[in-house]
Amino acid sequence: MKEQTAYVTGADRGLGLGFTKALLERGFRVFAGEYGLDGAGLDTLAKTHGERLHRIALDVSCDRSVLRAADKLREHCEHLDLLINNAAILGDFTGSITDPLDFTLMQEVYNVNSLGPLRVAQSVFGHLTRGSLKKLVNISSEAGSMEQSRRTNRKLRYGYCMSKAALNVQTVILANHAHEHDIESYLFDPGWMRSFMHGTKNLKATQEPDDTAQTILATVLDRPHPGYLYMTHEGQRYDW
């Protein structure tokens, strides 16, 4: 059997680091997209799983960086079994329509959260078609759900919510194409995690990213595809 390979974006910390750790523990060769300068979490993993961990400099908002990362990946493997588009930023979480809105920052959020996953998927799509598992995972949010914004009477968070809604429709379009190549697609709301989206670890949140990564991977790797795209971290259907 061919060695299983995975590519995780935003692997420096939070959920991406959790995926990287869990996949290494499952025996995967992991290409970890590294964005920040503080790679302490990946340093620790390198000590125990060094030969199967490939750290690749990756800024998903930059065409050239994404292409360079894909070249690096291709140097080390001929197929990709699993792509996890995880990297994202929050931007300004506070402005309502009556506040000043930072449209430049919103464009940056869109570039990272919506265009980033598409750039990365395109850069390794050929490799994914040659994998044996053939799994494509996009990490969205409850913020991408129109129904959730309506139900909760949301009046803030334009940039982040719009970027995740765009990711959601992108995943539908991509999944249609991927399906023709027997690639199964998943779109997760990972839940509320003690990660670093606000700059420091959010201790108020209810889930540890490492546990969430394990739960998501159980749905993706251990069970048959549920037949719908948008789901909670536990694999239950989520409202669009």
Ligand SMILES: NC(=O)c1ccc[n+]([C@@H]2O[C@H](COP(=O)([O-])OP(=O)(O)OC[C@H]3O[C@@H](n4cnc5c(N)ncnc54)[C@H](OP(=O)(O)O)[C@@H]3O)[C@@H](O)[C@H]2O)c1
């Ligand atoms: N935390 C939550 O409660 C929550 C809820 C719903 C959805 N999510 C989603 O879950 C995913 C993981 O987020 P998280 O909570 O683990 O957040 P996090 O701790 O902030 O991790 C995000 C990762 O993405 C990296 N990153 C940022 N900009 C990047 C870029 N341009 N290119 C490549 N990597 C970049 C970050 O690097 P640096 O650390 O160096 O900045 C970090 O490693 C995201 O898609 C997020 O939208 C999170």
